[in-house]
Amino acid sequence: MQKNKKIPGRPVKKGGLSRSGIMLIVLSVALIAVVTALIILLNVRGGEESKPEETTPAVTTPAPEPTEEPTEEPQVSDVDFGSSDYSREFFAKDLFIGDSIATGFNDYSKLNAENVAASVSMTPYKAHAEDIALADGSTGSALSYAEKMQPERIFLMMGFNGLNSPIAMEGSFRALVEKLESACPNAVIYLYSITPLTANSSAAASIGVDNSNVISFNEYLRGMCGELGVVYLDIFSKMTDNAGALRSDYNEYDGMHISAPTYDIILSYTQRYIQETPEPEASSKHAPVSSPAVTTTSAPEENSTPDESSAPADSEPDSTSSLSEDYDKAFFADDLFIGDSISTGFSLYGVLDPKNVAAAVGYTPYKALNNAIDLGNGVTDTAYNYAVTMQPKRIFIMLGSNGITAAASMEESYRTLVEKLQANCPDSTVYILSVTPVTTDSSSAANAGIDNSMIRDFNKYLRELASEKGVTYIDLYALLSDDNGYFLHEYAENDGLHFKGATYKVVLKYIEDII
Structure with a gap:
């Protein structure tokens, strides 16, 4: 007897669901899954909002405060x-x-x-x-x-x-x-x-x-x-x-x-x-609470004393820091200082009257003889001609910083200047002031290619020239240097070469005492 025999002309019925029924079930399940997921998501978010913060909060970078546009000063x-x-x-x-x-x-x-x-x-x-x-x-x-x-x-x-x-x-x-x-x-x-x-x-x-x-x-x-x-x-x-x-x-x-x-x-x-x-x-x-000491160049008040902490550690405590500034301006009323940019400070800071100073930036002994500058009497002339016209009681020559890199050539022009002044200002007493030192960190000296060894060598020549010509040599290098031969910072301007205002008073007092 044969099984499963097909009867021609009639479809055979299979057990189970039709294709359309299966699709309906699948769609229903998918819809239920979506609804369930939405319910779970809403519950989770609601729980997070109501859930208290944990004891140890997560480390987060705080949001920056809203930044306003900088209020620049109008141009x-x-x-x-x-x-x-x-x-x-x-x-x-x-x-x-x-x-x-x-x-x-x-x-x-x-x-x-x-x-x-x-x-x-x-x-x-x-x-x-x-x-x-x-x-x-x-x-x-x-x-x-x-x-x-x-x-x-x-x-x-x-x-x-x-x-x-x-x-x-x-x-x-x-x-x-x-x-x-x-x-x-x-x-x-x-x-x-x-x-x-x-x-x-x-x-x-x-x-x-x-x-x-x-x-x-x-x-x-x-x-x-x-x-x-x-x-x-x-x-x-x-x-x-x-x-x-x-x-x-x-x-x-x-x-x-x-x-x-x-x-x-x-x-x-x-x-x-x-x-x-x-x-x-x-x-x-808007000003700073205090200004850096190195930028203050005005002369200190008369009752002030230099800050000892600013002096180099190897300086003697009773050396330059105790030098007097109590000079007599009238003492120099009939005198003349011939010099370079350092000497211009005598009149710029008011420690001497302009008529007592013949100085200019870049001045050398040669230029003092040949280059005209603006002078204290309102005219333009060389420092040498001004001295001859003025016939001062004393003439102080304070030159050398500008030409020291060519010291050999400057030696001869320095000698000529001294000789001409002696010949044409016969009643004037001539003084040669040494070239002053520079600090260890002098920017001006570095730019010009000079150092204290060059200055000391030239000062040696000036001392010999003074002795040869019978004039007085005044050693300002020793006055203003520390034990290592460097310019004391408390008397040096920012560039390590020029003087602060108080330094001019110290120098004049020193000269006054020597004379």
Whole structure:
């Protein structure tokens, strides 16, 4: 008997579900799975939100606080320069401190006299150390006048008088700002850039500077302002022509001083700058708590003593740090100091009158005989000719730093200078001052390729020359050096070659005692 025999013409029925039934079941299961997954997901998220934080939280990087766009000081270039529309009353509670350029604010009646404390020969050092005639009929320093006035704003406009000794003036500028911030804690201090020069400026030629010197020093002023919380006003770039020189319509007559209408433009620009930009808080609130000692170049107050901790460890405790600064300025009233950039500090710091100094940056014995410089009597001539005209009581020669890398050639020109002075100033007593030392880290010495061994060798020649010519040799090297022969930092300027203000007083006292 056969099994599973098919009967023709009839379909054979199979056991189980049809294709459509199976698909329906699959879709139902998938739908249930999706719903279940959603329920589980919602429960998990809800549990996380209600679940308390674990005892040990995961280490996460805190989200940074929203950063605001930095509030940069508006650029001066955004303010119009050229308008002459300003209000004198706007500056009624302000004070302008400056040199011969700043005197024009009063001379041309652009500001009230009580708003200007300026003099022809003003320098940053003299602004706090030298008396001038003031608007109230009294005499006093610009600093003392500011302290008494307590102005809302102080505008500083100076720099030409010390531009040929920039290293010294850098420190005295900083010292003036710090003193003003201390004396006038609620004042906002503004500092104008030094103004440009014409290409053929006779005034600039007389002091041996040009626009490259101005630009370089303005960069220092800009940086200093940022450090000390002072507002820097760049009028140099506003006053130049396409060649980078002072525009002819701003020039007065000598290529340095400015015409009367230019003061209107500067004041209008200043007023607009203040009105169109948020005026900062008092400069003293932005200034550092203390300034680095190495940048302060003004002479210490008479009752102060040098910080012993700044002296080299191997220096004797009772050596240079105890040297007196109590010199008599009148003692040198009939004398003449001939020298280089170091010697310019005698007049720049006010320790001697300008008429007693014939010095210039880059001066050498040869140049003292042949190169004319700006002199204290208002004329231009060589230091040698000035000495012959003046016939001083004593002549102090303080040269050598600039030519020491070619000492052999400088020896002969030094000898010639001494011989000519002796021959043509017969009643003058000539003194040769040694070349002074440099510090261990002197940047100026490194740039010039000199060191203390070269200085000592040349000083040996100077000592021999003095003996040969019957003049007195004064050893300042020994006075200002430590036990290792390096310039004591407490008396050295930042560059390790030039003098701080106090050092000039020490030197003069030492010379006075010897004589």
